[in-house]
Amino acid sequence: MKIIDLRSDTVTKPTQIMREAMLNAIVGDDVYQDDPTVIRLEKMAAEMVGKESALFVPSGTFGNQLALLTHTNRGDEVILEANCHIKKYEVAGAAVIAGVQLNSIEGVKGEMDLSKIKQAIRSEDIHFPKTSLICLENATGLGTLLSLDYMEKVANIAKEADIHIHLDGARVFNAATALNVDALEICKHVDSVMFCLSKGLCAPIGSMLAGSKKFINKARKNRKLMGGGMRQVGIVAACGIISLEKMSKRLTIDHENAFYLADKLEQIPGFHVDRERLNINMVFVTVDDNINFPENYSELLFEKGIKVNGYRGEEMRFVTHNDIERSDIDYFVNILKTII
Numbered sequence: 001m002k003i004i005d006l007r008s009d010t011v012t013k014p015t016q017i018m019r020e021a022m023l024n025a026i027v028g029d030d031v032y033q034d035d036p037t038v039i040r041l042e043k044m045a046a047e048m049v050g051k052e053s054a055l056f057v058p059s060g061t062f063g064n065q066l067a068l069l070t071h072t073n074r075g076d077e078v079i080l081e082a083n084c085h086i087k088k089y090e091v092a093g094a095a096v097i098a099g100v101q102l103n104s105i106e107g108v109k110g111e112m113d114l115s116k117i118k119q120a121i122r123s124e125d126i127h128f129p130k131t132s133l134i135c136l137e138n139a140t141g142l143g144t145l146l147s148l149d150y151m152e153k154v155a156n157i158a159k160e161a162d163i164h165i166h167l168d169g170a171r172v173f174n175a176a177t178a179l180n181v182d183a184l185e186i187c188k189h190v191d192s193v194m195f196c197l198s199k200g201l202c203a204p205i206g207s208m209l210a211g212s213k214k215f216i217n218k219a220r221k222n223r224k225l226m227g228g229g230m231r232q233v234g235i236v237a238a239c240g241i242i243s244l245e246k247m248s249k250r251l252t253i254d255h256e257n258a259f260y261l262a263d264k265l266e267q268i269p270g271f272h273v274d275r276e277r278l279n280i281n282m283v284f285v286t287v288d289d290n291i292n293f294p295e296n297y298s299e300l301l302f303e304k305g306i307k308v309n310g311y312r313g314e315e316m317r318f319v320t321h322n323d324i325e326r327s328d329i330d331y332f333v334n335i336l337k338t339i340i
């Protein structure tokens with residue numbers, strides 16, 4: 001029985017072409033910068049986000065924390081949105097690794113008010129830490145997008161104050177697809193960007209950190225410090241190349257499938273899709289209280305071969321990806337109806 005896994009796009013399996021690429025990858029010791037496959041991936045990644053250099057890292061969390069460590073000094077302050085991944089889901093890594101203080105601003109749909117950003121930037125005062133970085137997230141984990149216009153405005157604020165911007169672009173290619181622009185249009189407003197190969201782009205492992213040549217050289221040494229210097233990692237980088245060449249072009253299918261799923265869910269009485277947050281491959285759903293929808297729905301669905309997460313707050317989240325087809329969505333919605 002096929003398992004239909006709607007928990008996240010992190011569950012995507014490497015494709016057949018990726019498995020063949022792994023088998024045939026030419027490799028070397030990447031700590032000596034001797035791995036031609038990694039070098040090719042890093043060059044390709046840098047070009048696609050419009051930066052001078054890029055670095056292959058083990059995970060998105062690693063890439064974000066490496067960016068913080070490389071942009072800041074211990075005791076600096078970083079401005080970011082209160083619900084962002086770096087603050088909420090990275091085990092307080094910013095406190096442990098870079099040793100920075102996070103100054104978070106509650107945003108609207110992931111967007112911090114511009115005047116609040118300005119106010120948060122510290123002036124020179126014996127009591128104050130130095131503000132050295134702003135972090136943005138696009139697409140956000142809430143399923144929303146930051147517009148290019150908004151990003152440009154934040155970039156102007158940062159420039160004026162002489163501070164850098166790091167973009168948590170775990171799903172930057174989803175954002176680019178939804179905004180109908182190249183990823184580099186999004187990334188031109190930031191100094192560094194991290195994006196994941198291992199989510200909708202289907203690679204088994206890995207993320208990229210991109211920025212200026214100087215920044216990436218420094219990050220390469222910090223990656224070693226963090227234990228992320230990997231050896232014949234071209235075996236994995238070979239998949240990342242396919243992620244960029246092929247899989248980044250097919251995300252539109254995942255987005256269309258998310259819309260398809262949303263339409264079907266809305267046909268169920270008492271089910272509501274948050275349309276404002278329906279932009280990429282995520283569907284956020286709430287159910288009216290008067291509907292007899294079981295609290296343990298994820299267990300009941302699992303018995304039918306469907307994996308979903310339980311409620312996060314009042315809300316359910318379903319994620320489409322390369323291993324989800326329309327027929328899987330039809331099956332899922334039909335089963336869902338039977339458990340109500």
Ligand SMILES: *Cc1c(COP(=O)(O)O)cnc(C)c1O
Pocket residue numbers: 058059060061062064085086137139140141168170171196198207
């Ligand atoms: C998934 C994700 C990350 C972290 O990536 P991992 O590879 O899971 O460590 C960072 N930021 C955002 C917005 C994410 O969705």
